[in-house]
Amino acid sequence: MLKTTKLNLTQVRRISLLLAYLKRNPYRSLQEILNYFEENDKGFKDRTLYRLNETLSRDFAIEIVFDERNNGYYFDEENSTNPEAFLSLLEILVTAELFSSNFNEKNNALSFVEFENTAAIEHIPDFKIVLEAIQKQLPITFRHNSFYHLKEDDYTLKPYFLKQYQNRWYVIGETDKGYRTFGIDRLENIVIGSKKFKSKTEEAKDKFSNVVGLNYVDHRIEKIHLSFNISQKPYVKSLPLHRSQKEIDSKNESLFDIELLIHPNFEFKQQVLKYGSLVKVIEPKWFADEIKEELRKGVENY
Numbered sequence: 001m002l003k004t005t006k007l008n009l010t011q012v013r014r015i016s017l018l019l020a021y022l023k024r025n026p027y028r029s030l031q032e033i034l035n036y037f038e039e040n041d042k043g044f045k046d047r048t049l050y051r052l053n054e055t056l057s058r059d060f061a062i063e064i065v066f067d068e069r070n071n072g073y074y075f076d077e078e079n080s081t082n083p084e085a086f087l088s089l090l091e092i093l094v095t096a097e098l099f100s101s102n103f104n105e106k107n108n109a110l111s112f113v114e115f116e117n118t119a120a121i122e123h124i125p126d127f128k129i130v131l132e133a134i135q136k137q138l139p140i141t142f143r144h145n146s147f148y149h150l151k152e153d154d155y156t157l158k159p160y161f162l163k164q165y166q167n168r169w170y171v172i173g174e175t176d177k178g179y180r181t182f183g184i185d186r187l188e189n190i191v192i193g194s195k196k197f198k199s200k201t202e203e204a205k206d207k208f209s210n211v212v213g214l215n216y217v218d219h220r221i222e223k224i225h226l227s228f229n230i231s232q233k234p235y236v237k238s239l240p241l242h243r244s245q246k247e248i249d250s251k252n253e254s255l256f257d258i259e260l261l262i263h264p265n266f267e268f269k270q271q272v273l274k275y276g277s278l279v280k281v282i283e284p285k286w287f288a289d290e291i292k293e294e295l296r297k298g299v300e301n302y
Contacts, residue, residue, distance in 0.1 A: 007055075009093075009097050010043075011052070011055075012090060012093050012094060012097070013041070013094060013097075014037075014041060014044060014048065014052060015052060015056065015090060016090045016091070016094050017036075017037070017040055017041065018033070018049075018052065018064070019062075019064075019075055019087065019090070021033070021036055022064065022073060022074055022075040023075050026070075026072070026074035026075070027067055027070035027071070027072030027073070027074050028072045028073055028074075029071060029072050029073075030046060030049065030073070032072070033049060033073065034046065034049075052064075060081070060086060061080060061081035061082075062075075062080045062081070062083060062086055063075075063076040063079050063080045064076070065079075084243075116167060123169075123184055123185045126184050126185075126187055126190055127162075127169060127184055129190050129192065130159055130162065130171050130184060130187075130190065131162065132192065133159050133192045134159045134160065134161065134162070134171075134201075136192075136196070137196050137197055137198070137199050138192050138193050138194065138195070138196060138197070139156055139157060139158050139159075139192075139193040139195065139197060140156070140157055140159055140190055140191065140192055140193065141154065141155065141156045141157075141189075141190075141191050141193065142154070142155060142157070142182075142187045142188060142189055142190045142191070143155075143187070143188040143189050144182055144186055144187060144188075145186045145188065146186070147183075147186070152188075155175055155180075155182070156175065156176070156193070157171070157173045157174065157175055157180065157182065158173045158174045158175075158197045158200075159171050159172075159173040160172055160173045160174070160199065160200055160201045160203075160204040160205075161173075161201050161204060161205060162184075163181075163208065163214070165213055165214055165267075166213075168183055168184075168185060169183070169184045169185070170182060170183050170184065170214060171184060171187075172204055172208065172214075173204065174200070174204075179204065179207060181214045181215075209243075210242075210244065210261060210262050210263055211262060211263045211265055211267070211268075212241060212242050212262060212265065212267050212268040212271055213265060213266070213267025213268065214267065215263075215265040215266060215267065216263050216265070217263075219263050219264050219265065220263065221261060221262065221263055222261075222262070222263075222264055222284055222287070223259060223260070223261055223283070223284075224259065224260045224261075224262060224264060224268075224281070224283070224284070224287065225248070225257065225258075225259050225281070225282035225283045226241075226257065226258050226259075226260070226272065226279055226280070226281060226282065227250065227255050227256070227257045227279065227280045227282050228255065228256045228257070228258070228275065228278060228279045229254070229255065229256070229277075229278045229279070230253070230254050230255060230256050231278070232256060232275065232278050232279070233256040236256065236258065241258075241260060241268070241271055242260050242262050242268075244260050244261040244262060245258050245259070245260050246258065246259055246260075257282070264284075264287050269287075269290065269291065269294070272291055273291065273294055273295070276295075
């Protein structure tokens with residue numbers, strides 16, 4: 001994350017443009033990169049690329065690599081640390097800068113943008129408290145309001161990391177009964193403790209790396225084969241269901257098939273169901289049967 005170096009807005013914009021360009025166009029030569037920036041940033045020179053590359057690698061573990069065989073640079077996401085999180089943060093910073101630069105104009109840019117949900121800014125202080133506890137490796141105690149059980153309970157948690165899902169922030173860590181996930185917007189009376197714990201952030205992230213959403217205990221990891229109507233191909237490719245998603249050959253040109261390696265939990269089932277008749281579960285059979293039963297129940301409601 002952006003912690004060891006303070007990037008100015010010019011650097012943020014340049015990094016954003018560079019990574020986006022190399023994601024779309026891997027193995028670009030130095031001259032091709034300079035030509036691209038000639039249209040977007042006339043101050044970008046070859047030494048600018050070298051400095052940005054050094055900063056990205058040294059401070060953020062984001063790797064831009066020159067591939068001699070293909071004679072060009074590419075964004076090496078596989079060997080970068082948390083590239084998705086880094087790109088998301090860049091998007092936030094660039095978007096914030098665009099809006100702030102328009103605040104004093106008569107036609108405020110915000111009037112032309114509609115956000116998906118009402119922002120819950122009242123939870124920002126709670127987010128900050130939890131993040132501080134994670135960084136200092138200190139436990140937190142709080143009262144949690146459960147939407148599912150419709151009751152409140154008190155907990156002590158060793159927080160390991162924060163995860164965003166469907167526009168909500170969650171803290172993941174350990175209680176005395178094992179790993180738990182709590183929505184930050186449902187925490188009250190948060191207090192940071194004083195007894196330092198040993199961080200298990202990487203172990204915790206690994207447990208949740210093969211899930212869509214928040215629950216990794218519903219089922220063991222399975223290989224999932226989904227077959228979509230070809231009309232869904234650009235959507236599913238541009239917004240993958242999970243990072244393990246890969247395209248597999250389909251003998252039918254009217255279909256688009258993918259394979260995932262995940263825990264097929266409740267959240268993933270909801271993602272599949274939202275495609276309705278535009279997707280079919282090929283394997284495993286038990287999951288296909290569950291989807292079929294959910295669709296049958298849905299029809300009965302009408």
